[in-house]
Amino acid sequence: xxxxxxFNKDYYYCNKCGKxxxxxxxxxxxxxxxxxxxxxxxxxxxxxRPMVRLFEKIEENLRAKYNLxxxxxxxxxxxxxxxxxxxxxxxxxWALENNLQEKxxxxxxxxxxxxxxxxxxxxxxxxxxxxxxxxxxxxATYSEEFIAEFRAGxxxxxxxxxxxxxxxxxxxxxxxxxxxxxxxxxxxxxxLRDNNDISFYEFSEFESFVDPTIDGPDEVxxxxxxxxxxxxxYIKAFHSDQGAFYxxxxxxxxxxxxxxxxxxxxxxxxxxxxxxxxxSQGSLVSGNLKS
Ligand SMILES: [Zn+2]
Numbered sequence: 001x002x003x004x005x006x007f008n009k010d011y012y013y014c015n016k017c018g019k020x021x022x023x024x025x026x027x028x029x030x031x032x033x034x035x036x037x038x039x040x041x042x043x044x045x046x047x048x049r050p051m052v053r054l055f056e057k058i059e060e061n062l063r064a065k066y067n068l069x070x071x072x073x074x075x076x077x078x079x080x081x082x083x084x085x086x087x088x089x090x091x092x093x094w095a096l097e098n099n100l101q102e103k104x105x106x107x108x109x110x111x112x113x114x115x116x117x118x119x120x121x122x123x124x125x126x127x128x129x130x131x132x133x134x135x136x137x138x139x140a141t142y143s144e145e146f147i148a149e150f151r152a153g154x155x156x157x158x159x160x161x162x163x164x165x166x167x168x169x170x171x172x173x174x175x176x177x178x179x180x181x182x183x184x185x186x187x188x189x190x191x192l193r194d195n196n197d198i199s200f201y202e203f204s205e206f207e208s209f210v211d212p213t214i215d216g217p218d219e220v221x222x223x224x225x226x227x228x229x230x231x232x233x234y235i236k237a238f239h240s241d242q243g244a245f246y247x248x249x250x251x252x253x254x255x256x257x258x259x260x261x262x263x264x265x266x267x268x269x270x271x272x273x274x275x276x277x278x279x280s281q282g283s284l285v286s287g288n289l290k291s
Contacts, residue, residue: 009022010022010023010024012024012026012027012037013037014027014037014038014039014040014043015036015037015038015043015047016038016039016043016044016046016047017039017043019039021039024037026039027039028040028041028044029128030044030126030128030133030134031102031103031126031127031128031133031134032103032127032128032129032130033101033103034102041176041180044134048134048136051136052136052137055124055136055137056137059137059139062146062149063146066143066145066146068141068143068146071140071141071142071143072113072142073113073119073120073140073141073142074139074140076111076113076119076121076140077121077138077139077140080227080228080229082109082111082121082140083121083123083138085109085111086107086108086109086121086123087107087123087131087132089109090107090108090109090132091108091109091110092107092108092109092151092155093105093106093107093108093155093156094106094107094150094151094152094153094154094155094156095153095154095156096152096153096154097153103126103127104124104125104126104136104152104153105124105125105126105127105132106122106123106124106150106151106152106153107122107123107125107132108120108121108122108147108150109121117142118142119140119141119142120140120141120142120147121138121139121140122137122138122139122140122141122147122150123135123136123137123138123139124136124137124150174263177227177229177252178252178263178265181225181227181229181231181252181265181266182265182266184226185250185265185266186266188278189268189275192272192274192275192278193270193272193275194272194274196271196272197270197271197272197275198242198245198268198269198270198271202269203268203269205242206242206247206267206268206269207267209236209238209247209267209269210247210249210264210267212236212238212247213234213235213236213247213248213249213267214234214249214251214262214264216236217234217235217236218235218236218237219234219235219236219280219284220232220233220234220235220284220285221233221235221279221280221281221282221283221284221285222253222282222283222285223281223282223283229252229253230252230253231250231251231252231253231265231282232250232251232253232262232285233248233249233250233251233279233280233281233282234248234249234250234251235247235248235276235279235280238269242269243271244271245269245270245271246269246270246271246275246276247267247268247269248267248268248269248270248275248279249264249266249267250264250265250266250267250279251263251264251265252265
């Protein structure tokens, strides 16, 4: 490629697949004080997978040691708000550093379960910009003995400057998340699609239907997706010179009450009833649809 033909540029490469970049802004970093960078989420996951397996194995052994294989606390892993709180403001942080100055962080917080009993949520992770980035392991326990095993390395001051994520970092994180959801939804859609339906290559010709669909939907559904995020599906029927079709807009609900709390992730047209059944799932939202 032309842009790679001179030496007067900085070059970077993905530490997993080797893809070359001439702009450091395109690289994803997950560790503070480390030049290790990647081209994609999937390269990050593949690169660290052996360490994920190792930590999972250690957890398994510890659970066997204390006879904790079936702990009831584990069901709280499915509640994203606990994890969210742990990642934002861990009550305890330990760091284990190896001879190559690679650091693994162990973060804990305790929470009350439904019966008012304390349980711990713990994660082994990397830190980037003073915040947890890549998570090797997340688990939950009632056991003080089990949790004590995770106090590895040195304890850091709890008031470690957990810098609030900068606006840019937050935005980048959000964009990354939207991209991942979009890819996931598109994959789902392409699996279901019928050959007679409107082709993927024609989707861009229908983009003018996004706003009318959000502004005056026939139906709106709300559901929680695999990552625990609230998604709203806006559906509207149209008759145009392309024939009759439904237009779908899936939006991420960010918790704010205003319209601005809705981020469109993915939109597409379809004539297929099978697609309609798939994408009209969740609870039908009624009333003022835009709030
Ligand atoms: Zn890569």
